[in-house]
Amino acid sequence: MNDTLDAGEVHPSSYSAMEYILSIKPKKWMRCVEAISSIALSGNRTASICMGTIERLEKKEPVSDRYVLGLAWFLKEMEQMAVSDVLDKQNDSSTELKKLLQELGLYE
Numbered sequence: 430m431n432d433t434l435d436a437g438e439v440h441p442s443s444y445s446a447m448e449y450i451l452s453i454k455p456k457k458w459m460r461c462v463e464a465i466s467s468i469a470l471s472g473n474r475t476a477s478i479c480m481g482t483i484e485r486l487e488k489k490e491p492v493s494d495r496y497v498l499g500l501a502w503f504l505k506e507m508e509q510m511a512v513s514d515v516l517d518k519q520n521d522s523s524t525e526l527k528k529l530l531q532e533l534g535l536y537e
Contacts, residue, residue: 443494446501450486453504461504464530479503 434440453461462483468476482496 440494440498443497446498449501450497450504460534461507464507465503467530475499475503 462480465476465479465483469480478496479500482492482500485492485496486500
């Protein structure tokens with residue numbers, strides 16, 4: 430059994446991660462991108478990395494499998510947990526961000 434990826438081999442889970450990203454409806458995608466962009470502007474490192482990944486995907490530039498996996502995981506966290514939990518994990522519980530996310534319909 431080989432438990433290591435070969436050089437240049439894509440992680441098998443990155444395919445389903447990309448399918449998940451592509452399955453997000455356009456309106457929801459725009460809200461997510463806007464929220465991630467705002468969170469990134471507040472200095473959140475994870476959101477900044479995800480925003481860079483989004484920009485590369487939208488420009489159809491190459492993206493590493495680990496960035497695709499990271500973006501999918503971050504989006505799933507936004508979807509499955511309260512956004513405040515995601516922000517708290519990233520040490521950013523800004524009231525202004527919560528208000529913005531409420532306006533975007535991503536936080537209740």
